[in-house]
Amino acid sequence: MFCSFLVFNAFLFKNKYTSIIAVILCVLLSLNFLISASCFLIYHSGFNIGMAISIVESNVNEAMSMSYMFILPGILCLLFLGILLYTINYLRKSVVTFNFKFIFIALLWLIMPFIFFLKHRYVSNKGGGSMIKNVYYHYTDFRIAQDIQEDINALTKNVPVFNIKKIQPGIENVILIIGESERKQNMSLYGYNKKTTPYTDEQAGNMMIFDNAVSPAGITNLSVPLMLSSIHPDEFRYSYDKLSYNIINLANQSGYNSFWISTQASARGITAIASMSKNKKWVNGFDEVIVPELKNAIQKKEDKFIILHIMGSHPNPCNRLPPNWNSEGMDCYDSSIKYTDSVFKNIFSTLKNTNSVVIYASDHGLKIRGDKLLHVDSKESTQVPFFVWYGDKVPANYRITGHETKRTQTTYIYPLIMKYMGLEPPQHYKNEGNKYLNLEMKSTEYDKLPE
Known part of the structure; x- marks a missing residue:
């Protein structure tokens, strides 16, 4: 799906207007990478819902006070973004052409999560939780964290006896x-x-x-x-x-x-x-x-x-x-x-x-x-x-x-x-x-x- 993502954005790079969308998608993927790199380098663990809640509930002062911990992950994030844009630009010039094969490859990163979702819902999920198989794999954690916050905020309307x-x-x-x-x-x-x-x-x-x-x-x-x-x-x-x-x-x-x-x-x-x-x-x-x-x-x-x-x-x-x-x-x-x-x-x-x-x-x-x-x-x-x-x-x-x-x-x-x-x-x-x-x-x- 990552390779498909690269080809997809290479197509977007062929037009100066759609290239803006490609840059936005790459920045978002780099932020996804930043989260993974931070967890690996600082916590030696994967990202999870509890961490997503902390980010959702954070504020500017708290973020600034902890920013020193993220210098190296931040540098790696910028390096990842640079490599990403360079690779996509190279594919645009030298590899990707408008034919069925490349169009099919370019759409896989969008199609496969839906297929995984159907399998997870109707065939087997091995007892697992929500489907997270997409290139923005931290999205699910943030979505669940946001749902939790909405439920908790509703507490103020429910005063028990x-x-x-x-x-x-x-x-x-x-x-x-x-x-x-x-x-x-x-x-x-x-x-x-x-x-x-x-x-x-x-x-x-x-x-x-x-x-x-x-x-x-x-x-x-x-x-x-x-x-x-x-x-x-x-x-x-x-x-x-x-x-x-x-x-x-x-x-x-x-x-x-x-x-x-x-x-x-x-x-x-x-x-x-x-x-x-x-x-x-x-x-x-x-x-x-x-x-x-x-x-x-x-x-x-x-x-x-x-x-x-x-x-x-x-x-x-x-x-x-x-x-x-x-x-x-x-x-x-x-x-x-x-x-x-x-x-x-x-x-x-x-x-x-x-x-x-x-x-x-x-x-x-x-x-x-x-x-x-x-x-x-x-x-x-x-x-x-x-x-x-x-x-x-x-x-x-x-x-x-x-x-x-x-x-x-x-x-x-x-x-x-x-x-x-x-x-x-x-x-x-x-x-x-x-x-x-x-x-x-x-x-x-x-x-x-x-x-």
């Missing part, structure tokens, strides 16, 4: 901090040999620390919705409407005033859930700018549920540090963790003399391969920090400290927040199954993940 039972007074300020790309392996709180979390270390006696927490997915756009809603990984690909059964809608119906405060730019899937908050604010700047917003949110004497979505150690971690930040000889990643710890210091100081509980978990970890920090499906990249901190005025019946050593999926946040709101949590919840949603959007057993 929860069957909830209040069994005791809740904590006044229930605060969830969602971190970004933070590896527990790089935190001194979890035994790392560099002092990356000095202030959090001091607070360990006032916290419940989950020693073996794991994320339900390897990218933000999958893990955060799974953490914040009761949808099961088995349902995520086909029952997106169940994302409306999320902790924000539950808080709203439980008498809590809900807040979503974020230093991360809008992303459609997560923003669909965030939009259900009664108070929403996206603020620009380094993560420390979220502290004044928190101070404003807790002023009023009422029950409040506040989600703080921070940039944390999002790639590129060097961009997460203020210009005057002293890295003390640490690399950018470790330094970004220490900077997040300094933000926690300000948050904990703000809430010390209040009836507040702070739950912190990172959306996912990262896998280290050489000098790269990668979003991939692996046990290494699911190991995340997860802990609970208490203000001085939290009632004794809620103040449970120490270490939880068994494996705990961060989807446990949902019933944990229910408990802190004074609600009766479910007897059994999806975190018990430790199911993982991989980048192919398929649910799998956590133990089957590669190391």
